[in-house]
Amino acid sequence: MGQEFVLLISSSVFCIGACGFIIRKNPLIMFMSVELMLNSVNFLLIAYSSFLNSLDGQIFALIIMTVAAAEVVVGLAIILTIFRTRQEMDVDHINALKG
Amino acid sequence: MLQATFAGVKNLLIGMGVTFRNMLSKPVTLQYPEVKRTMPARYRGRHFLNRDEEGLERCVGCSLCSINCPVGCIHVVSAENDPNNPVSKGERYAEVYEINLLRCIYCGYCEEACPVDAVVLREHYELADYDRDNYIMEKQDLLVYPEPNEFRVNILGNTERVNK
Amino acid sequence: MFDLATVFEFTRDTVIFTVGLTAVLASLGVILCSSPIYCALYLISHMICLALLFLLYNAEFLAVVQIIVYAGAVMILFLFIIALLGGKKEVQELTFERSIAVAFIFTLLGELYLSATVGPTKQIEGKINPEIFGTAKAIGLELYSKHLVAFELASALLLVAAVGVICLAKFSFAPLKRR
Amino acid sequence: MTSEEIVKKIKENLADIVQNTDLPQGDAVIFVAPDSLQSVAEFLKNDADLKFDYLSDVRGVDYLLEEREPRFEAVYQLYSIDNQHSIRLRVGIEEDNPSVPTVSNLWKGALYPEQELFDMFGINVEGHPTMERLIMPKDWEGFPLRKDYPLTTETVAFSHNRDFKSELVKSKPPTR
Amino acid sequence: MDWVTKFLDELWDFIVQSLSDNVPLIVGSVKAIVIAVAVMSVVPGLVWLERRLMGRFQVRLGPNRVGPFGFGQPMADTIKLLFKESIIQSSADKFLFHLAPAVVVFTAIVAFAVIPFGAPFEVFGQNIELWGANVNSGILFVFAISGMGIYGMVIAGLSSNNKYSLMGGLRSSAQMISYELSLGLSALSIIVLTGSLSLMDMVVAQESVPFILIQPLAFLLFFIAGVAETNRAPFDLPEAEQELVAGFHTEYTGMKFAMFFMGEYINMVTMSALVTLLFLGGWNTYGIPIWPILAFAAKVVFLLCVFIWLRSTFPRIRYDRLMTFGWKVLLPLCLLNLLITGTLKVL
């Protein structure tokens, strides 16, 4: 398949992720949407690394994975802490700074 | 700490050694339907009614077993003996002698109460059945087992089987 | 008429297309499903599809890493948290601000689609040994030479994240009473 | 201390509270009214010579058939771990609105038997944290160990009543 | 009609051509089926072995009624489980409830695909390799797929709508994540030694001496982590029957329950095979005159017996202690071992 296909898939997934981040209220699913966006970029990088015959893209994808993993654990820890203090998970209601 | 770790590992290995040694020993289980235990003489299993030397029923229908039964699972109705054709040696005999084995707790009190060694509990322990009706033991069910004179009272006061 | 190479190419294209489409559908599932458990499961299938795509685009090491890291660890964490906090179904409601944002996203999507029509990028020739392209060895050689700084930074990030998570999640319940 | 010494000491110290004392088969037994149970129990637990620190059991007795007053009795069996002697407290409880103060503030072990006292005899234990059914179901009516609790008997199936299967429990006065 | 015959001829030629070109593919499919069937049929044998051996450890005989030496017992059990009523709670999530056992069995079988169990040999001019799939990074593949196996347990725990199941699922996920790290790290020292991710290369590298002699600590750590990874006693917390009734498969009956069982046993075989490949020299016989494949099988069976031995001897470790052990003992030791190995390799 050509590069158009890769671009289409990747951009669709990216936009779906962005959409999800906006329309969902559950912070967990918002996180998942962020993962979707990161993954779409990863795919793009890897596909282009194959097209360009260069490994740089794959290296970047690897580092993005690292960042994503770090981000997820920190994010989940924050969610857990918020839940423990506030007993709810709806982001619309978590708007006060006070814990 | 290192020492504690080594001691711990050593004790884990000792434990494994114990199981391993037991693996090599003979199994202690019996292969039940083929191999059966010999029950001790005092085993309290299923009830039987004894006969005496002449083949007459030992039971004289005194109902002591029924009275002494903690759960009331024995039902005795006595009747007068016909002197010409006696059922038992005494004046009376048990016309009806029934034991409900579902109700029975196999405590052996009836055996203790019987003054003429008529009712005994013997080593029959395979009592499973499909029908609850079959657990109501009537007189003919209880009289089947012993041949005459097979039991006697031994020196310790127990009914004991005479090994021929 | 039946050229083997063409057939192979066609098969490969079909596989890529199917897997890619599945990935998009799974990602749609993530944002449209109301129960968080199903969202997570859709995301897992999305990850697996992506891993397959990586494999098809000659990145076998990254495909395996994708499964180990994402599917094996990250998503398990998600499921763990869902189990801990509960996966209550959420009621979807679309406010005005949200619709505006969604409209904006769709505009973005259109633009991205337009950009996809730009002609193909040229290959960079003869830099990589195609034998080991995408294997752990190639990645390692590249990572520890050219991208050492990035690698170190990533490891530092992981360390910071680990410390941060412990600080965050270690809620202070009273120390366990050993009766 | 021997039982006689215990009884003597209690008589000396609590002459106005203890109703009566007894030494059946060598056991020390004292009779106490429900109102003074709490103070007697405290004395028994805290006195240096007696030091009854272990509550062995609490039981209820219903003397309905013996035609005596009061009808109920709560019996506390106490033991002293250090001094190795024991005593029995008998607390007579009236038939109407029977109640007795709790001793679970002194001996935590009294929690369950006192609850059983309520469950089985309907004796209200004042000050007990959970005054509800213990062994019987929560919605049970009546107090099973009272002598006037209606009993049922089970008829045993024999060949003359072989069909007797479903209707296992019949209302019938108890047999002895 | 001429073009039709022409078309058919061409089609025939193409089929013959593609078949002869794709002999490896056909051989591969046959191998895949053979391996999958073999692995699944190993399970009854393993169940028999476990029950008999446990019986012997506990001074009894174990199943000995159905068939000679009770060989038929697992089959009888399977038939019983097949015909058992499948009960699903009304409040359970039906789809996930059905999905979970399938995931467990699927991942267990797939993980076995890359395990080589013998040196390649030639039949009819075809080079037959004794494994399901030749993956260069074979060990990574095993870890990836066995990591996926956790989903089965977590989903089972989540979908059963039972608190015991949920706790079992949570425990399994936490335990697997923790011990997969140690597993990977202790395998890493072997990878460092051989310089390859391929399991085949690792066996070849042990031709003269097995790695257990060079890396005893890594072997120990890998084995412990492997026992934990397969949820076997003394690390069988997700299904600790005394605490959590049956953990994540409390609500499962009949064949779905059997599938969890099957997954666990296949994982055991995979783990034993992995230990054999990494540390015990795979099918290298070291001078003992038996078939290489038999040597491999013997080593695997021995390790399985050790699994059973451990189960019959030790009490179960507690959940918090398990985590502490994994993170504070096993992981540092793995890192230390890796450090030493790396240093020695570089020097």
Add this chain to the structure above:
Amino acid sequence: MSVTEQGLLERDKDTMTLNMGPQHPSTHGVFRVILEMDGEVVKTAEPEIGYLHTGIEKTSENKRYVHVIPMTDRLDYLNPPGNNLAFCLSTEKLLGIEIPDRANALRVIMCELARIASHLVWLGTHALDIGAMTVFLYCWREREMILDLNEEISGVRMMTSYIRVGGVAKDATRSWLDGILDFIQYFPAKVDEYERLLTKNPIWLDRTQGIGSFTREEAINWSLSGPALRASGVNWDIRKSQPYSGYENYNFEVPVQNNGDIFDRYRVRIEEMRQSRSIIQQVLENLPGGPYKDPDNKVSLPARETLHTSMEALIHHFKLVSEGISVPKGETYVPIEGARGEVGFYIVSDGTNVPSRVKLRAPSFMAIPGMCKMMEGCYIADVVGIIGSIDIVMGEVDR
């Protein structure tokens, strides 16, 4: 709301309610405990009993004294001779009769055998609760021998009803005494074997040490008894402090530990098995002769062989069987040291042949509130261990 939707942390509170039992693999019968949990940690534990309520106390009020004895077997079904003995001692105290020496010796042997058997069941099930499956079957192997001995002397494996008012039911046989001799020679090696499997095993230590511990004061205040109390450092054994049945003649030690945790209860019980074995040995070494039951025909049945010869014996037999023993008016309580702790029957007699009130002092029943107190702040895995270490028998809890 399903569990999944609600999550482990429930909406309205920080904890999860977990219902353990009555049908749970490790609640030792039909015991139910409702745990409020924070993750894996127990916040509060609320016991619920009564699932095995059989009304034995009420039934006893309508049975003759002799007929109560088979029912006492069914209370603490792991230690039937202890219950028999407790009931008989109380009755005998009311009757004011002396027991022959031989009967006392046989009673002691039966009780100590039952104690060993009970502790073996406890060790097996407790180890099984903690996950060591094999110890269970090893313990069963040895217990089987004791049950065989029970069968030899009384005719039944568990519900022996062997100890009767005024003595014992039947005299000991030669083969039974030989069997006991064999057993006490064989047994110590097996205790060592259990200890090798468990006592120093790091996993076992980890699961037992420092868990469910009660201090001396707490243990006394919560009315624990038996091994659980002695593990907390209280040197109180009724065999020593209020000797009965001739225990004062035997030389044995009361094992006491100080930490009061699961491990100490384990050690106390293991040591008790050894001491029980030594007591049996001492009894066997000088087993007195003479009658095995009270010769008074008002209390115990006349010898069987006299029934055929002596009219007087026959009349006594009829009278005793049909009327039972008439016990003087009064009330009494005699505690004994059962396998689980202080067992005793409080008997109120109204002067007839039927007791007016029978109350069992059940050690398991008294220990349950304390046991649930121990559970607070432990892990769920420890709950199982604590229930096991207290060794409750639901038969005597619910009665």
